[in-house]
Amino acid sequence: MRLQLYNTLGGKKEEFHPLEAGKAGVYTCGPTVYHYAHIGNMRTYIVEDGLVRALKFFGFSVKRVMNITDVGHLTSDADTGEDKMEIGARREGKSAWDIARFYTEAFFKDYKALNCLMPDVLCPATGYIKEMIDLVLVLDKKGFTYRIGDGIYFDTAKFPEYGKLAGKSHVEGLREGARVEANPEKRNPADFALWKLSASGEKRQMEWDSPWGVGFPGWHLECSAMAMKHLGETIDIHCGGEDHVAIHHTNEIAQSEGATGKPFANYWLHARFLVMGDAGKMSKSAGGFITTSTLPEKGYDPLAYRYYCLLTHYRKQLEFTWDGVAAAARGLDGLRSMIARLLEESALKKAHRPDKNAAYYLKFSEALADDLNMPQALATIWEVLRDTALPSEEKLGFVLAADEVLGLDLKRAPAEDVLPPELMSMVEERQQARTNRDFKKSDELRKALLEKGVSVEDTPKGVRWKLVK
Ligand code: AMP
Numbered sequence: 001m002r003l004q005l006y007n008t009l010g011g012k013k014e015e016f017h018p019l020e021a022g023k024a025g026v027y028t029c030g031p032t033v034y035h036y037a038h039i040g041n042m043r044t045y046i047v048e049d050g051l052v053r054a055l056k057f058f059g060f061s062v063k064r065v066m067n068i069t070d071v072g073h074l075t076s077d078a079d080t081g082e083d084k085m086e087i088g089a090r091r092e093g094k095s096a097w098d099i100a101r102f103y104t105e106a107f108f109k110d111y112k113a114l115n116c117l118m119p120d121v122l123c124p125a126t127g128y129i130k131e132m133i134d135l136v137l138v139l140d141k142k143g144f145t146y147r148i149g150d151g152i153y154f155d156t157a158k159f160p161e162y163g164k165l166a167g168k169s170h171v172e173g174l175r176e177g178a179r180v181e182a183n184p185e186k187r188n189p190a191d192f193a194l195w196k197l198s199a200s201g202e203k204r205q206m207e208w209d210s211p212w213g214v215g216f217p218g219w220h221l222e223c224s225a226m227a228m229k230h231l232g233e234t235i236d237i238h239c240g241g242e243d244h245v246a247i248h249h250t251n252e253i254a255q256s257e258g259a260t261g262k263p264f265a266n267y268w269l270h271a272r273f274l275v276m277g278d279a280g281k282m283s284k285s286a287g288g289f290i291t292t293s294t295l296p297e298k299g300y301d302p303l304a305y306r307y308y309c310l311l312t313h314y315r316k317q318l319e320f321t322w323d324g325v326a327a328a329a330r331g332l333d334g335l336r337s338m339i340a341r342l343l344e345e346s347a348l349k350k351a352h353r354p355d356k357n358a359a360y361y362l363k364f365s366e367a368l369a370d371d372l373n374m375p376q377a378l379a380t381i382w383e384v385l386r387d388t389a390l391p392s393e394e395k396l397g398f399v400l401a402a403d404e405v406l407g408l409d410l411k412r413a414p415a416e417d418v419l420p421p422e423l424m425s426m427v428e429e430r431q432q433a434r435t436n437r438d439f440k441k442s443d444e445l446r447k448a449l450l451e452k453g454v455s456v457e458d459t460p461k462g463v464r465w466k467l468v469k
């Protein structure tokens with residue numbers, strides 16, 4: 001069975017053919033670490049994790065590279081705003097470097113809680129300044145750059161294919177300056193900064209020497225330089241959220257292809273946004289967003305959110321509701337309970353290898369092969385578990401193999417299961433503290449339990465607890 005992916009470049013589903021047989025190089029744009037990642041960002045990372053897991057399922061050996069944007073991402077797409085890292089530093093009274101370190105760690109804590117596989121290569125932009133300067137030098141030599149008061153810019157008029165990812169109408173819009181407010185010195189509103197110069201008299205926290213003067217790299221430059229360094233001049237698959245199509249990825253293509261004369265990526269995959277009712281898209285700059293750690297605070301296993309994401313195809317917008325997460329949590333618990341029962345049958349301690357020719361296995365593979373149809377893949381698991389004609393060991397073998405792709409940790413005990421005695425006695429001790437109206441102690445115990453992966457809730461029927469990690 002051949003994996004088909006929807007390629008934003010060209011706008012249709014295509015069979016995936018890697019550059020090198022059996023191998024897949026994947027570049028995914030990483031977080032801008034000036035704030036916590038919100039659950040919208042995490043939707044995109046869950047989609048990308050699903051892609052990597054599906055590639056592995058189809059037998060590819062995957063090399064996945066993710067950047068960490070710790071410099072150069074400005075608040076305005078017109079390259080005129082402030083660096084988001086400096087905003088974060090000011091907000092918290094810390095250095096930009098401390099902000100980067102803190103939010104990188106916070107990001108991977110969330111990332112792992114959602115059971116996303118760690119990338120093979122992680123590259124912070126500040127570690128690749130030399131590679132970025134070298135890339136600008138190549139572009140300079142080839143005549144793609146020009147200098148204005150605040151930096152070195154890419155001249156989009158010199159790259160005839162500019163905008164091919166987003167389509168012609170988008171480019172026309174950019175040319176008219178409709179989407180990005182114009183910097184009057186730019187030759188064309190779509191032109192973008194490769195290297196920005198620190199303003200005279202200004203001492204930025206993050207700045208470097210360059211052949212053009214002290215300054216910092218443009219945001220788009222980092223992904224071109226790091227992707228090509230780790231995956232070669234042409235890479236198999238490049239991913240990100242849908243917002244990246246129009247500007248960030250469009251500019252990455254212009255720089256990379258301008259420099260090498262070769263296609264930058266053969267497949268471009270984009271996840272649609274998570275939106276929240278009337279508030280629309282969730283964004284870090286707007287504040288008031290929901291993070292992964294809000295989930296256990298509300299008594300949900302973060303993987304219930306992963307399950308929730310799997311219920312909607314990645315090319316459809318995902319409307320976030322807490323009711324939806326609650327339903328997903330019930331679904332996840334339901335699956336885990338059925339699997340716990342299968343595991344209890346002693347003969348099944350060792351799951352059978354799945355029969356790759358079985359109809360349900362083929363159905364699952366077909367769903368994945370059809371542009372990562374996770375809702376369909378998940379439905380197949382339910383179908384298998386409910387099929388009374390299937391022997392238990394076959395069910396278990398299949399479900400555990402399928403879970404390698406879905407990443408739901410289905411072997412984990414369902415929420416209503418037994419707690420280890422030491423945790424159970426903490427729950428009881430907390431209950432006693434509440435009875436004694438010692439709320440300080442009961443709160444401390446609640447926090448201590450949460451750290452150990454148990455959330456407790458006081459209901460009219462007494463205390464209820466749940467495993468959340
Ligand atoms: P950032 O940290 O802002 O650079 O974004 C990290 C990733 O999250 C990028 O791939 C974005 O395209 C993606 N992203 C941003 N907002 C959303 C959203 N509301 N829903 C889904 N993905 C998003």
Ligand code: ZN
Nearest residue numbers: 029030223248
């Ligand atoms: Zn990028």
